[in-house]
Amino acid sequence: MSKMLSAAEWEQQRQEAMAAMPAVIAEVGLPKVLLPYQARAVSLLDSACPVLFVEKSRRIGLTWGLAAYAALRAGRQKAAGGMDVMYISYSREMTREFIDACAMWARAFDVAAGEVEETLFDQDDADKAINAFRIKFASGFEIMALSSAPRGLRGKQGVILIDEAAFVDSLKELLKAALAFLMWGGQVVVCSTHDGVDNEFNVQIQDILAERSRFAHLRIDFDQALREGLYQRIALVTGKEWSAAGEAVWRQDIIDFYGDGADEELFCVPSMSSGSWLTSPLIEARMTVKTPVLRLELPADYLFRSPRAQAALMEPFMDALSVQLAALDLSPQYAFGSDFARFVDLTTGSLMAVEQQLKRREVLAYELRNVPGDEQKLIAATVLKHVRTRLIGAAFDATGMGWTVAEDMGRKFGLREDPEGSGLVMAVKFSEEWYRLHMPPLKAAFEDDAIALIADADHLSDLRAVKLVRGIARVPALREGETGKKRHGDHAIAVALAHWASRQAWHEYGYEKVPMHGADNSNSVFAENTGDNLHLGSLGAGLVGRIL
CATH class of the missing domain: 3.30.420.240 (Nucleotidyltransferase; domain 5)
Incomplete structure (x- = not known):
């Protein structure tokens, strides 16, 4: 796999790749705000893709890119395709991080948005109320960050983003509730790193690859994210000067940190996956x-x-x-x-x-x-x-x-x-x-x-x-x-x-090749090999003739 490249090999690859780019493209900060893989995900969703599954490496900033889409979608008027956006993950910290990113994008897009507020959404039973963060937009729509309990989606409509889906409590039940959003024009986005070959997230990915499911699919591993500018963006944000050597060292440090888990955490390969493929x-x-x-x-x-x-x-x-x-x-x-x-x-x-x-x-x-x-x-x-x-x-x-x-x-x-x-x-x-x-x-x-x-x-x-x-x-x-x-x-x-x-x-096509007049095509399959010690003798004269 790509992770088997040494730091020196990676440095050489990146130097060669950057040398092949026009100078204006190679300069950090000049490309668009979204990195290419972030832009691909947003572009797919903006083209009305109903369901998108993304298997990804850890900490490549995809959630940040999806927050941009959430702010744009909730900020639109209904006639322009605006709707509520709901974000679900397995931890409170991730939900807060997502809402903060949405607020940043809303300000950047100059969209009228209220201050981030914390509220309670009542369920059937007041004791079962779930904690949520919310941003209200002048369009009348809002971004809500909810818990991963499937009941939290009842009675709602819009775009649902399930982040780190492999780690929620019951992805299968959550998907049942989320896919109901499609009936009224909603969207479902499911992205995650892997958590084992038998995890429901990987089951869904395999169904997509097997063409038993028509959902859209993206795969973004660590090296792809690096090739598309991840470390250059990190260097820009942290005030460091980018270099191929610095990126190679940083990449190797990250791989070494994850150790045996690097395949799963960085390269989209689910773990616990050995044994016969077919019974x-x-x-x-x-x-x-x-x-x-x-x-x-x-x-x-x-x-x-x-x-x-x-x-x-x-x-x-x-x-x-x-x-x-x-x-x-x-x-x-x-x-x-x-x-x-x-x-x-x-x-x-x-x-x-x-x-x-x-x-x-x-x-x-x-x-x-x-x-x-x-x-x-x-x-x-x-x-x-x-x-x-x-x-x-x-x-x-x-x-x-x-x-x-x-x-x-x-x-x-x-x-x-x-x-x-x-x-x-x-x-x-x-x-x-x-x-x-x-x-x-x-x-x-x-x-x-x-x-x-x-x-x-x-x-x-x-x-x-x-x-x-x-x-x-x-x-x-x-x-x-x-x-x-x-x-x-x-x-x-x-x-x-x-x-x-x-x-x-x-x-x-409705035609057959016609032999040239006067040409000897008795052995055309191997005609190019006559100078390479092809001596089939009677075999060539008899058996080869059967197929021509």
């Missing part, structure tokens, strides 16, 4: 497809054998692949995912049909061990060629040598450079951010019975190998199995890639 009963319940998995393992001396001997070793697998492809129903759309390996691990491929009710059904899966790159490209191209007219996306592991397969498939079927591009092939370079964003939707598919996989004991083991590592689902470095046959969650990655590819934006 065996859940995985088995989704393994309802009876198609056999195709497996190919070539001998260590494969490349030293004659072309005819190589073709003989490949032929049974290619025949079985052709049989399975020929049996496919080509009416659904298809998505493909492939995890690359060459020597230690397996290359895996997963082809999924997207059914009418949007259930993803795995219709073909293969595993390759000790299979050279050109043969891997042949197999992948055979699959993609067969479903090309119904293919909406193919995602390839492009980490390390996997890039060569993704690149060659991109030449044949179009390489998509960005999620909105028009190519069919997407090259994925795995990162913690990729896993964080795209594994929750896959888990949701398992939980919602929106995916069906081929029943296979090894694939069950692969999916069980996915662990929560610092709150993020991924395959750990540890390999399982007997020597020489170890597995590394290989098929789980192919499934994740195929599922991800099936969810991307795609564009359909």
Whole structure:
């Protein structure tokens, strides 16, 4: 993660970033009053976003930015979208701090506001009255800071800000009460640092990432806040001169202060998050497809054998692949995912049909061990060629040598450079951010019975190998199995890639590439490799011809 950068590495990064900026932008104090991440949150809310969840680092000033929005919203007339704003947190000190910030902003915006006053709001029972702070505006609206008791929201309407939501007494009940505000045009803002993977706040975040919830989402960790000017603003307020070296030292001091809690407190990674990601009963319940998995393992001396001997070793697998492809129903759309390996691990491929009710059904899966790159490209191209007219996306592991397969498939079927591009092939370079964003939707598919996989004991083991590592689902470095046959969650990655590819934006075009007159296209998939020791012999003449 970013926190693993040393103070020296961080200093170098910041010096390079500042050197790349125009001088007028780099000067502290010249940017807008709100830092970029504060401005993004305010902009989202000002564009009528109904519900916003923000997972954030500690003490980055987001509450201060939200106070600006509160003052603007409560200060407006009703015709301009004005309404009451209610602030909830778990401590009296935080509520007072928020009201003070709102009062500062109100004066800065030259909004007519009364003095901050303390009052009591009666509940059904006078003994249950809750303490609150309030600012009244000339617009007739007000900002109120309330306790976290859900009953405090009854009979109220407007914008509700729940700060450090992971630490309130009953977030689930509080959200029930708060979301009722949406019926009459209100807004709900929920922001917090994390407090464990099982906390309701993290449950809500995972539902958003899994697309089971349509709420808006922002994530602001410590390093992002620093890159967007947090320490520069701190230096400005405290009268210090900013420098990359000073920021690096300050950053490291903060990380050292939080110690083992830095991941959760600063980098938005919930704690207490280790163990299997999917249970065996859940995985088995989704393994309802009876198609056999195709497996190919070539001998260590494969490349030293004659072309005819190589073709003989490949032929049974290619025949079985052709049989399975020929049996496919080509009416659904298809998505493909492939995890690359060459020597230690397996290359895996997963082809999924997207059914009418949007259930993803795995219709073909293969595993390759000790299979050279050109043969891997042949197999992948055979699959993609067969479903090309119904293919909406193919995602390839492009980490390390996997890039060569993704690149060659991109030449044949179009390489998509960005999620909105028009190519069919997407090259994925795995990162913690990729896993964080795209594994929750896959888990949701398992939980919602929106995916069906081929029943296979090894694939069950692969999916069980996915662990929560610092709150993020991924395959750990540890390999399982007997020597020489170890597995590394290989098929789980192919499934994740195929599922991800099936969810991307795609564009359909009504044309096929026409060969140039007189050109020899008999081996166009690998034509670029003829100078790189590609000698498939009869394999190239026979098997490659199947896909073109």
